[in-house]
Amino acid sequence: MKFCLIPLGLFLILCSGSLATAGDPEKGYRVIVDKPLISPYWDQETFDNTWRVWPKELKELAEKASPDQRRKLAYERYGLTPRPDNPDKPLQYVVSDDGDWTPNCFTCHGGEVAGQVIPGAPNHRYAMQTLADDIRIAKMLLGKQLLTSDYGSALVPLGGTNGTTNAVMFGVILMSFRDADLNVHRGAGFPPTKHHDMDAPPWWSFSAKDYLYCDAFAPKSSKGLMQFALARENGPEKFRRWQADFDHVYAYLQSLEAPKYPYEIDRPLAEQGRIAFEKTCAECHGKYETGEKYPSVVIDIAEIGTDPVRYEALSPAARKVYGDSWFNDYNRGVKSADDTPGYIAPHLAGVWASPPYLHNGSVPTLWHMLNPTERPTVWRRTNGDYDQQRGGLTVEEFSTMPAGVTRRDEKRTYFDTRKFGKSAAGHDYPDQLSPEEKRAVLEYLKTL
Structure with a gap:
């Protein structure tokens, strides 16, 4: 075949x-x-x-x-x-x-x-x-x-x-x-497959x-x-x-370098956000001052709590096939699932320009990332405008798939977090921050 x-x-x-x-x-x-x-x-x-x-x-x-x-x-x-x-x-x-x-x-x-x-x-x-x-x-x-x-x-x-x-x-x-x-x-x-979507x-x-x-x-x-x-x-x-x-x-x-945020930034607020970010987020995502090295931290799947389908889908056998191949110089440094028991905390330079968020693209804005309980169940991108207030895609939010959406091409314009591999749950760490700190961190993320 x-x-x-x-x-x-x-x-x-x-x-x-x-x-x-x-x-x-x-x-x-x-x-x-x-x-x-x-x-x-x-x-x-x-x-x-x-x-x-x-x-x-x-x-x-x-x-x-x-x-x-x-x-x-x-x-x-x-x-x-x-x-x-x-x-x-x-x-x-x-x-x-x-x-x-x-x-x-x-x-x-x-x-x-x-x-x-x-x-x-x-x-x-x-x-x-x-x-x-x-x-x-x-x-x-x-x-x-x-x-x-x-x-x-x-x-x-x-x-x-x-x-x-x-x-x-x-x-x-x-x-x-x-x-x-x-x-x-x-x-x-x-081969055995577990079909799912990735961002x-x-x-x-x-x-x-x-x-x-x-x-x-x-x-x-x-x-x-x-x-x-x-x-x-x-x-x-x-x-x-x-x-x-x-x-x-x-x-x-x-x-390639991260694109610069094209809109106005509240610099004093962003500095407050940097302090809160380095207190709460930098251990995994790193610091972004000159000379700082990205830490490449892998977070255990049980701790991070985000959708596990991607983690489960790449079997040990599939890892081995790639790892043993010419593409990888016949087993140069490939890690097993035991070595990487979850997902890596991503590098955040230019994060403002890479919505939606999480590995499966289930979270439409940085504001939703910082406010886990406010993440929409179903959302749809409305136009090409950038949401400056929330940092990400301009979207409509729904509690369920709207009635009357039956065509398959139209359904694909909606992100339904209830579907297999599409959960927007997890990464609850921002809830350690106060609402004021979350607002400041959002402003800081625009500067990276």
């Missing part, structure tokens, strides 16, 4: 590595946006005709629109943005001169925050499953041949909520069809970390960044040939 053409850009949260690599950051960016590493998923004609399979009201709007207006509607529906250096192309896909579209790493790691497209920001609008479904139907409408990726996206869940993806299981599936040298197994069985981490934290997976089991390396390219047509020789390219990609990730 060919389940290898799962969309690109999903496995940089599996990035491994702390070894320094020689590379050119600019060349690394060009590799991501210009070099297709797997076969294309669709052509320009297919994308331009997705509007024909949209829901009635949106389809009627597109039918009356100009081609440029339709493109904007499509970008909005699927969570795509123009490239900052080339607005004629989407940041999230490599589009060839012939009009072939191939997903790249920015599908999940290239987002828009406070009206600004930021390569490296989590793409909290990416509608991966909806895009895959619309492409499949559009191809059938146009009489085009379906590809392995089209069948795979119909069988393997890509993401239950826009902005999150089933990334961990993609990695487990792709690696299960390879031996340690990355040769394709003959007759390999489909992409911000890339500007890459340089601070030794282990990037949220349970800190895999060390950084340029090799580990290639996992997303495990299409069946890519054998061991290609990965070895591409290592120089990914030395450049590694250098690009290392070079």
